Amino acid sequence: MRRRSTWISAAAAAAFALVGCVTINIYFPAAAAERAADRIIDEVWQLKPDAEKPRTEKPAAKQ
Template identity: 85%
Template sequence: MNAVLRPVLLVALSLVGSACVTINIYFPAAAAEKAADRIIDEVWQLRGTPPAPNSDHGGAPQ
């Protein structure tokens, strides 16, 4: 069983590692932050409560 389990775990870890690299390449920090802001705004709209103004960015485009 150990002879089968070790290669399976190695392949699984390789896939997870490559997935992490893919996310970092295709979703840079600025795009991820913009997507997160959009999702948060959508959640606030669903709740019916306006979101607080974002003072961190000063409203300036990035």
């Protein structure tokens, strides 16, 4: 019985996770897209000449 309940909960978790994944897949991050658009438009139209150069590198390497 115990084994069975574990199995069921595992299956349920998998199902939930799956549903969760699907939800995320179709979700469009409007706010993030807007921020990305703003950053690109500001650069293309040179709206903020003193804006920090956003194309910074990732922390290079573990030394």
